[in-house]
Amino acid sequence: ELDSEFQNRTTWEMRYVSNSNAPNQQLEWCRTMLRNYRPDIMESSDYKWKYVLIVRTDVHYNQPHWTSKPRTYQQMISGGGECGPR
Numbered sequence: 001e002l003d004s005e006f007q008n009r010t011t012w013e014m015r016y017v018s019n020s021n022a023p024n025q026q027l028e029w030c031r032t033m034l035r036n037y038r039p040d041i042m043e044s045s046d047y048k049w050k051y052v053l054i055v056r057t058d059v060h061y062n063q064p065h066w067t068s069k070p071r072t073y074q075q076m077i078s079g080g081g082e083c084g085p086r
Contacts, residue, residue, distance in 0.1 A: 002017075003050075005047060019034075021072050024071055026073045026074065027071070027072060027073075030073055030077070033077075034054065037058075038053075038054060038058070041053050041054060054077075059076075059077055064076070064079045065079040066079065067076075067079070
């Protein structure tokens with residue numbers, strides 16, 4: 001399921017790819033959501049913005065609204081955030 005472009009990236013460029021505290025289920029949900037909700041982002045060849053564009057376009061900048069604990073990546077995307085959760 002990893003992006004085929006990853007094999008062409010340097011170690012420095014890949015330093016955050018596996019540095020996630022999210023369980024596999026949440027990461028799989030994020031990939032599925034992006035493929036369904038914003039396929040244009042997933043098909044983009046602009047690797048500078050490919051995986052962060054949704055934060056600029058669709059994740060609201062506001063006080064986060066956490067609905068349960070532990071906090072999940074689904075909540076982060078839907079609730080927005082300010083200087084951190086965003």
